[in-house]
Amino acid sequence: MNKHISYKLSQLFVEDVAVSEITESLRTPFYVYSRTTIKDNFHRFKRSIEGFDGLICYSVKANSNLSVLETIAKLGGGADVVSLGEYKRALRAGVDPKKVVFSGVGKQDFEIAETLKSSLLQFNIESISELELINKVASGLNKQAPIAFRVNPDIDAGTHENISTGKADNKFGIPIINAKEIYEYASKLNGIKIVGVDVHIGSQISNLNAFRQTFENLVNLINDLKKLNIDLENIDIGGGLGIKYTDDDIEPDLQEYGTLVRQILGNLNCRIIFEPGRFIVGNSGILVTKVLYKKKSQNKNFLITDAGMNDFSRTALYGAAHRLIPLSKEKSGEAEFFDVVGPVCETTDTFLKNYLVEKAEEGDFLAFLDVGAYGAVLSSEYNTRPLVPEIMVYEKRYEMVRARPTYEEIFDKEVMPNWE
């Protein structure tokens, strides 16, 4: 919980809105975000990187709702995108295209052409084949594409293997040991303008040592490139700062992170680009759900919620644990241990195992905490369950920022060919 998502008397509030007020008119499950939390997190991050030329390019994949992007754009933030769709979202929300970095291992020619035509800060290139495609597309448009190489430093970020990206056997980046020769090759291509270097070693990182080692490797590379007369303008150090989901998690010290960046990279005369995602939005969101049934099996108590793994899949994907709390603490009754599961026909549709739930009865509303990042963006319509609505709260106001589609809208996207 954070100070904008807390109990007032016995009711859960997001800023000045009682969440129970929303459940009166909107069927659960749904996400609720606190705009003030997003703004606070952005400002906190910005303060920690004061004293050098830094640009925050929010990682759109963490939560790409237009209302979130618009909040960040209004604070002067840029965007880290991984598809033309995310690029278009960012621009629609008011992000300056000159503050957009385009990451990802699978950029396609139409995506490269369209972003190049309407401008961007840099492509973060992940392979030689991609470099050659970008060179071809840019030359065809009589342009020079601004590029950085994403280097893979082969560093263990000490995080879940499914969210580690900086090890040699991950698919991301070019091996740092080959970077010099690849930069040299790129410097000879007419459609390419080298502007930077990029790295992102993983997500939900709590150990700053992995960052330290990575930054030191970058300094060595930048110095080697200088000797080849390749001077960089931008050092993009990715995202990855962890947040505290449960009492077992350790939150890295933000000030220490800022100091580390300043000490190691601050004197190189480059702009430092940051791509935080989870840090900006993670604790800003809750997923509100209703208890459908309590069920006893031979040796377990199950609490079946109306939210399922299609609405929130971090648990099924990474085994992530999220705290679950009641919307109202008014009820009396015993706390009980439950396996909290969704209604989807998969055993992995399990949110929490043997978890102490406070006084939950069938029909009660509960909230999963800290689901603002990698929550709604990863949802699907599996089991033909419509995508869940998203609500943004700002002080006393709230607004539906993504509506639940009707069944007709879902079916209208599909066709039954009129075949015998």
Ligand SMILES: Cc1ncc(COP(=O)(O)O)c(C=O)c1O
């Ligand atoms: C290239 C890149 N940048 C930034 C991020 C954001 O990471 P985080 O949400 O951990 O800050 C990711 C997440 O996977 C990423 O792949």
